[in-house]
Amino acid sequence: MKDLYTEITNEIIAQLEQGIIPWQKPWTGAADGAISYSTGKPYSLINQMLLQKPGEYITFNQCKAAGGHVKKGAKARFVVFWKIYQKQDIDENGSPEFNDDGSPKTHNFPVLKYFQVFHLDDCEGIEPKWNNKAAEIADTDAEAARVFFEYMQREGIKFDQGTLSDKAYYSPSLDLIHLPLMSQFSKTAEYYSTAFHEATHSTGHPSRLNRFSGSAAAAAFGSEEYSKEELVAEIGAAAILSRLQLRTDSSFRNSAAYIQSWLRVLKNDKKMIVSAAARAEKAVALIMNEAK
Numbered sequence: 001m002k003d004l005y006t007e008i009t010n011e012i013i014a015q016l017e018q019g020i021i022p023w024q025k026p027w028t029g030a031a032d033g034a035i036s037y038s039t040g041k042p043y044s045l046i047n048q049m050l051l052q053k054p055g056e057y058i059t060f061n062q063c064k065a066a067g068g069h070v071k072k073g074a075k076a077r078f079v080v081f082w083k084i085y086q087k088q089d090i091d092e093n094g095s096p097e098f099n100d101d102g103s104p105k106t107h108n109f110p111v112l113k114y115f116q117v118f119h120l121d122d123c124e125g126i127e128p129k130w131n132n133k134a135a136e137i138a139d140t141d142a143e144a145a146r147v148f149f150e151y152m153q154r155e156g157i158k159f160d161q162g163t164l165s166d167k168a169y170y171s172p173s174l175d176l177i178h179l180p181l182m183s184q185f186s187k188t189a190e191y192y193s194t195a196f197h198e199a200t201h202s203t204g205h206p207s208r209l210n211r212f213s214g215s216a217a218a219a220a221f222g223s224e225e226y227s228k229e230e231l232v233a234e235i236g237a238a239a240i241l242s243r244l245q246l247r248t249d250s251s252f253r254n255s256a257a258y259i260q261s262w263l264r265v266l267k268n269d270k271k272m273i274v275s276a277a278a279r280a281e282k283a284v285a286l287i288m289n290e291a292k
Contacts (some may be wrong), residue, residue, distance in 0.1 A: 004080055004112045005270040011050055012273050016263055022049040023235045033242075037120065038062060040130040045239055045284075046277035047079050056128055057117040068126030076116035080274075083113045112274065144192040144244050148199060151287045152177070157202055168194045170201035172212060177202060189246045193237055196287070200236030201229065203283040211279060227265040228272055230258070235280035240287060 015022045023045075033042050034051040037058035043051060051057060057079070063070055089097040089105040097105040120128055152159055158176035168179050177198045185191040204211030211232070266272055285291070 002114070003270075004078075004114055005274060007078070008046065008050065008080065009266055009270045009273055013263060013266055016259055016266075019259070021234075021259075022052070023238045035130060037129055043079060044081075044277070045235060045281050046274055049273075049277065051077055051079070051117075051119075053119055053121075056120045056130060058120060058123065058126070059115060059117055063118065063123050063126060066126050068123045070118050071122050071124055074118055074122035076118055078114040079117050080112055080114045082110040084108050084110055140244055140246050141188050141192075144188075144195075144241075144246060147240070147244065147288060148192065148195050150289070151199060154289065155202070155208065157199075168198055170198040172205055175202070175205055175207075189241065192244075192246060193241055196240045197233045197237040199287055200233040200240075200280065200283045203236075203286050204229065204232070208286060209279070209282055227261050228269075228276060231262065231272070231276035232279045232283065235277055236283045236287070239280065239284050243284075243288065 012022055033054055034048055035042050035056055037056040042048070043057075057077070058066075060070055060076070085108070086106045087109055089107060091097050099105055120126065149159075151157075156175070158174060160176055160178045161181060162178060166180060166184075170177050177195070179191070179195055179198065182188065182191045185194070203209045206212070211229070
């Protein structure tokens with residue numbers, strides 16, 4: 001049986017070991033993201049990282065039904081999704097539990113599943129179905145500022161911008177984001193990359209997505225808790241910048257030390273990247289004010 005967590009983790013690790021940061025690629029909402037041929041919708045963040053190549057993806061049977069065929073030797077990619085199952089509750093003695101009306105007590109549990117897809121370039125006799133172009137954003141800087149500050153105001157997060165400060169951070173205890181001045185960044189996109197990184201951290205506050213447990217918010221650099229939260233913030237910020245069509249070079253956070261830290265914890269926890277991507281997706285929806 002395919003161990004999806006291991007396969008996903010190995011794929012991400014292989015990219016990191018080559019110096020590639022998979023979440024820096026353009027994703028959801030961008031003209032060059034990966035989308036479903038069937039629905040025209042962009043794939044989830046974890047699938048964007050796995051598929052990498054932009055364009056439409058189709059299953060073998062969908063391609064055949066549309067009158068096309070997959071080229072000989074083409075390699076399929078897998079797309080993952082959650083399937084929810086119900087299981088009956090068991091008491092401490094191993095006996096099934098029931099409600100007062102006699103119906104069985106149950107709980108839902110998710111199981112990671114997959115199916116295989118091919119890029120449309122690997123198919124013949126079939127044309128692209130969707131005009132996958134993102135809406136033009138006249139002023140990307142203004143749109144980034146609007147999204148960031150509307151989120152801050154909507155959630156009541158404090159904002160502090162210190163004069164010539166060289167630190168950027170989110171304080172869970174104060175529910176405050178602190179940023180250096182915009183003039184201290186070489187590019188406006190770098191400023192908003194940092195702003196949305198800290199904004200993604202702020203979604204973990206107990207009053208929002210309640211992502212912090214114990215001392216997770218103040219965990220030491222390189223620790224598993226620290227690296228997990230940093231992954232969430234990095235993926236979230238990159239996804240938002242892509243949605244806003246802001247492009248930025250590798251920032252200071254993606255240094256060799258960070259890559260080594262991520263490699264270490266990913267190798268120790270095969271479920272981490274899947275969990276981080278799912279949490280980042282929820283954070284992005286909250287910041288962009290989109291229902292999920």
